[in-house]
Amino acid sequence: MSGAGGITTLADHKRRRIDELTARTSEGGGVSLIRDAGRRLLRNPTAIVGAAIILLFLIIAIFAPLVAPHDPVQRFPELTRDLTVDSVPGASAGHPLGSDPLGRDFASRMIYGARQTLFVGVLATLIGLLFGVLLGAIAGAAGGWVDVLIMRVTDVMLALPSLLLAITLVALARESTQWTVIIAVAVVNVPIFARLLRGSMLAQRESDHVLAARALGVRRRDIVLRHMLPNSLTAVIVQATLTFAVAILDAAALSFLGLGDPDINRAEWGLMLGVDGVRYLEVRPELAYFPALAIILVALGFTLLGESMREALDPKNRR
Amino acid sequence: MVRVVSRRLIQLFVTLIALMTLVFFWLRSLPGGPVDALLGERATPQTRELLTRALGYDQPIWVQYGRFLKNVVTGDFGNSIRTGEPVTDVISRSFPATIELAVAAIIIAVGLGIPLGYLAARYRGRLLDNATIIVTLIGISIPIFFLGYLLKDWLTQGIHFFPPSGRISTGMDNTDVTGFFVLDGLLTREFDASADALWHLVLPAVTLATIPLAIIVRITRASVLDVLDEDYIRTADAKGLRNATIRKRHVLRNALLPVVTTIGLQTGALLAGAVLTEKVYNWGGLGTLITDSISGGRDYPVLQALILLAAVVFIVVNLLVDLSYAIIDPRVRVQ
Amino acid sequence: MPLLDVRELSVVFQRKGTKPFTAVDRVSFAVEPGETVGLVGESGCGKSVTSLAIMGLLPRRGNKVTGEVRFEDTDLLKLRPQDLRDRRGRDIGMIFQDPLSSLNPVIPLGLQVAEVLERHQGKTRQAALREARGLLDAVGIPDPARRLKEFPHQLSGGMRQRALIAIALACKPRLLIADEPTTALDVTVQAQILALLKELVDQSGTALVMITHDLGVVAGLCDTVNVLYAGRVVERAGRHALFGDPRHPYTHGLLQSVPRLDADRGGRLHQIRGSVNDNIPWSEGCAFAPRCDRVVDDCIGETVPLEPTSRGGALRCTNPVPQEVPA
Numbered sequence: 006m007s008g009a010g011g012i013t014t015l016a017d018h019k020r021r022r023i024d025e026l027t028a029r030t031s032e033g034g035g036v037s038l039i040r041d042a043g044r045r046l047l048r049n050p051t052a053i054v055g056a057a058i059i060l061l062f063l064i065i066a067i068f069a070p071l072v073a074p075h076d077p078v079q080r081f082p083e084l085t086r087d088l089t090v091d092s093v094p095g096a097s098a099g100h101p102l103g104s105d106p107l108g109r110d111f112a113s114r115m116i117y118g119a120r121q122t123l124f125v126g127v128l129a130t131l132i133g134l135l136f137g138v139l140l141g142a143i144a145g146a147a148g149g150w151v152d153v154l155i156m157r158v159t160d161v162m163l164a165l166p167s168l169l170l171a172i173t174l175v176a177l178a179r180e181s182t183q184w185t186v187i188i189a190v191a192v193v194n195v196p197i198f199a200r201l202l203r204g205s206m207l208a209q210r211e212s213d214h215v216l217a218a219r220a221l222g223v224r225r226r227d228i229v230l231r232h233m234l235p236n237s238l239t240a241v242i243v244q245a246t247l248t249f250a251v252a253i254l255d256a257a258a259l260s261f262l263g264l265g266d267p268d269i270n271r272a273e274w275g276l277m278l279g280v281d282g283v284r285y286l287e288v289r290p291e292l293a294y295f296p297a298l299a300i301i302l303v304a305l306g307f308t309l310l311g312e313s314m315r316e317a318l319d320p321k322n323r324r
Numbered sequence: 325m326v327r328v329v330s331r332r333l334i335q336l337f338v339t340l341i342a343l344m345t346l347v348f349f350w351l352r353s354l355p356g357g358p359v360d361a362l363l364g365e366r367a368t369p370q371t372r373e374l375l376t377r378a379l380g381y382d383q384p385i386w387v388q389y390g391r392f393l394k395n396v397v398t399g400d401f402g403n404s405i406r407t408g409e410p411v412t413d414v415i416s417r418s419f420p421a422t423i424e425l426a427v428a429a430i431i432i433a434v435g436l437g438i439p440l441g442y443l444a445a446r447y448r449g450r451l452l453d454n455a456t457i458i459v460t461l462i463g464i465s466i467p468i469f470f471l472g473y474l475l476k477d478w479l480t481q482g483i484h485f486f487p488p489s490g491r492i493s494t495g496m497d498n499t500d501v502t503g504f505f506v507l508d509g510l511l512t513r514e515f516d517a518s519a520d521a522l523w524h525l526v527l528p529a530v531t532l533a534t535i536p537l538a539i540i541v542r543i544t545r546a547s548v549l550d551v552l553d554e555d556y557i558r559t560a561d562a563k564g565l566r567n568a569t570i571r572k573r574h575v576l577r578n579a580l581l582p583v584v585t586t587i588g589l590q591t592g593a594l595l596a597g598a599v600l601t602e603k604v605y606n607w608g609g610l611g612t613l614i615t616d617s618i619s620g621g622r623d624y625p626v627l628q629a630l631i632l633l634a635a636v637v638f639i640v641v642n643l644l645v646d647l648s649y650a651i652i653d654p655r656v657r658v659q
Numbered sequence: 660m661p662l663l664d665v666r667e668l669s670v671v672f673q674r675k676g677t678k679p680f681t682a683v684d685r686v687s688f689a690v691e692p693g694e695t696v697g698l699v700g701e702s703g704c705g706k707s708v709t710s711l712a713i714m715g716l717l718p719r720r721g722n723k724v725t726g727e728v729r730f731e732d733t734d735l736l737k738l739r740p741q742d743l744r745d746r747r748g749r750d751i752g753m754i755f756q757d758p759l760s761s762l763n764p765v766i767p768l769g770l771q772v773a774e775v776l777e778r779h780q781g782k783t784r785q786a787a788l789r790e791a792r793g794l795l796d797a798v799g800i801p802d803p804a805r806r807l808k809e810f811p812h813q814l815s816g817g818m819r820q821r822a823l824i825a826i827a828l829a830c831k832p833r834l835l836i837a838d839e840p841t842t843a844l845d846v847t848v849q850a851q852i853l854a855l856l857k858e859l860v861d862q863s864g865t866a867l868v869m870i871t872h873d874l875g876v877v878a879g880l881c882d883t884v885n886v887l888y889a890g891r892v893v894e895r896a897g898r899h900a901l902f903g904d905p906r907h908p909y910t911h912g913l914l915q916s917v918p919r920l921d922a923d924r925g926g927r928l929h930q931i932r933g934s935v936n937d938n939i940p941w942s943e944g945c946a947f948a949p950r951c952d953r954v955v956d957d958c959i960g961e962t963v964p965l966e967p968t969s970r971g972g973a974l975r976c977t978n979p980v981p982q983e984v985p986a
Contacts, residue, residue, distance in 0.1 A: 157338075157339075157342070160335075160339050161339055161342045161343050161346065164339050164340070164343055164635040164638065164639055165343075165592075165631065165634055165635055165638065166592030166593055166595050166596045166634070166638055167592075167593075167596065168593075168596035168597070168599070169592075169595055169596040169599070169631075169634055172596070172599065172614065172618070173627075173631055175618075176614075176618045176622060177347070177351070177622075250464075250465060254465075254467055257469075258468075258469060261467070261469045261600065261603070262599065262603065262615055262618070263615075263618075263619050275467075278467065278470060279467075282470070283469065283470070283473050283604075286473050286477055287477065290477070293470060293473065297466070297467060297470045300465075300467060301462060301465045301466050301467075302465075304464075304465035305461060305462070305465040308461060308464065308465060309461070
């Protein structure tokens, strides 16, 4: 502590006492915004709950083969043999949640579903993020007509509400595969990420630390890469977390509209809910309830985490 | 103000042309082109030849593009492939159903969302607030088509509280004037038809309203809390104003600014949500039209027009929102 | 009898999951009718919190206020919230630091002035607006009739602060609390606003509590000055005594760190070591000790009491700056 250093008239034990006391009161000064935000995040129960949910499903997804009792695509004909057209096998020995209408073990499909669903959500978000950030960074860094052009393109994409744009894209693709769904959901988010990043970079461009870097003669490329981009990315990361929730909901909606993945073997919650789930709702509501609950939980997890991240990064909440 | 609006309208026009251009070239870049899209891959070479010539697809692409633009601007979208009727007829038949549904949903979302969000903020940290937070979080995390089926399953089966599907009971002898059934009943004094249509409207509207409602509640709550922290509220307190005056005059008006923007954006979500809701409740509107035009062979002329219509509605609503913003916020008014 | 008598006022902030923080620690001071009293100190010393506590404007949750705030015969801290509301704006007016954020951006200026009159004097909207025009005129806002219909963002910073002064003085309160009223303004405008404040309180006989970190403001305006450090009063004295002969090393340091025209050219400006964060708790001695030039062994270990001085003020120091010229 600079304070106690120059004191000469003071007995040693008194000086030590001052050092002790001031060290305690002045701790926490000069912590960077991001580290500060991280600390606040760890103290926020909402963030912990969100992260815990995500972690749980991530573990299930990774260890699906170890956890699941059966292969998710294996059919058990003995389960469906005696059934009429519009009924579904219930729980039986070895099949705690019964099976789907094709006689596939439902519990295993739910567990493997974590894999597929997270895969679709993560990929759709990441692809959207990648292209959005690229476009936004180019627009924000270049300015001028490049900026205008990119912004007009995002305008056109934003002219349609997001799910409707995804529907349009899938519809225009004529035949859907798992990738059409992923790409459609990803494309929808490109303009959102692009605008977010550009806006944030423009704000950065006028900020004091960028002006200072420029005054010091730092090269333009380094200013963009080292000063503007990292600071702008926090907003994008928050948005990506929130986008993930929307992505799996959109994918589920596409499945429900018959525009989803046509592969009947794929165990993905959106498909399970949107196709068999709603169809057999009256006969075997579990077929809808379980995947719906899983989707709600995962979406909730990402929303909780994303919102508490945003809150933690808000300078207004610094303390 | 006039200058701002006219600039925005020109921008809108350019955006729409660009959107249509994208759709046009996209369709032509698909393998087989639009003729295959129209006929399916098993058509005979003769029919393909005939249709190609009839639709002018043998002409250079720029000629086709020019004609396409002209048709779009004059509102001529050709005929539906499925039914053979003019696209404009098909769409105007379904339009009122969706608008009726969307208006009902937005009334629920705004009428319930703003008061609820306000109350949650006012009783921050209490039971009502916590309950609101949890319910709205679930509201934005639930697939709404699933919610639709749940409501349908719980409230129409067994107890027959609400009708499970359709816009009006089959036996109802109603006169069609505007296509808005609730309004028609009032206009023709067939109040039973009006009530019946309204009864049919409840579940679909609630389903469709879920997401906008949850979002409006959350934004209103956050916005009110933000405003309560503002210095000018402290000034109002220092003036000794009554709580009621502070709330009405100082809090509400400022808090509504972000909410208004949200309402505009949620109108877009409504258009998309209508596609799902209409399918759940068998509601014969634009959403059903989109689904039908996609499944069972793509009905591209109809789809094109629907895309354009959705874009127009979305952009115009957001323009109106910006204008209303200018009315509430003097800082925008003066610029 | 003093108009305002603050006795042992303490404010403790307690947020969930954090240590309680004592922002104001048994502060006492009095304001006579028509007197101008300064509360001076660095940011974070508790001066603004004191003023908000007096007005009952602290957030309802997360803090504990104890002590007494006697205004005439009533203890404001004991009043029911609605009764305190009746007095705020009528008996006590307040001006805040940032005039832009302190005015409502979406309400015309006229109504923001008129609503105080409507509330406390039962005037009709029309009568209140008519009087508001006169009030704006009195605080030196040109063309007040037009300004009534304008919004805060259309006014300059100085005009906004004038408008806030008009609002605070609308009901002719007996006490005005000004919390850093000139900090957010340009230097030239600062002087105008201070002159206006002085003129208005002199004219109307309103008592003024001036909260500032700016010693220049205090020198020009205040009769009595209270110097706050880490939530406690460390020195109280009349304006002349304080400026001519500061006794507390902190006050001394503050005055030394003001640039002076009559100082040696090239001489270094004095600075106080460290920052407000380098405190020790008052229970462990003098909070200022870690930064103090005159620190001695007795400064550490025991609470240093605030003791009356011969010149009618008070001082909290074990080893004060010696008096320059004994009277």
